[in-house]
Amino acid sequence: MIRVIYKNGEEDLVTPKFLDILLHLNEIDTFQRAGDWVNVCQAPLRGRSQGSYSGKERRRHHHSVLQPFAMQNQPSQHSE
Known part of the structure; x- marks a missing residue:
């Protein structure tokens, strides 16, 4: 839980x-x-920057596209 003070001065604990x-x-x-x-x-908060990031992209899955799993050419799992 995180301790907060609302703009009206009240204190609280929130998730x-x-x-x-x-x-x-x-x-x-x-x-x-x-x-x-x-x-x-006064403090910078995550996700609230006004500028854009110009550094190297370091996310591992940035714009990756996963292809759907194809079942058409799979051998049959059950014997008859």
Whole structure:
């Protein structure tokens, strides 16, 4: 659970998923991350950058396309 302070000053404990929702709705003033308090208005948050990334792509499955498994040419599994 993550400790948060709403914009109205109330404190709460929320799940990481609910924190993401509250951040998206702009309901949070500060939250605790790794023991330190983060001010949402001042700190950079994941997924909220305004610029584009110009470095080398390091994702392993970036735009990979998986082909459907073909069963047409498979030998029969059961004997008659």
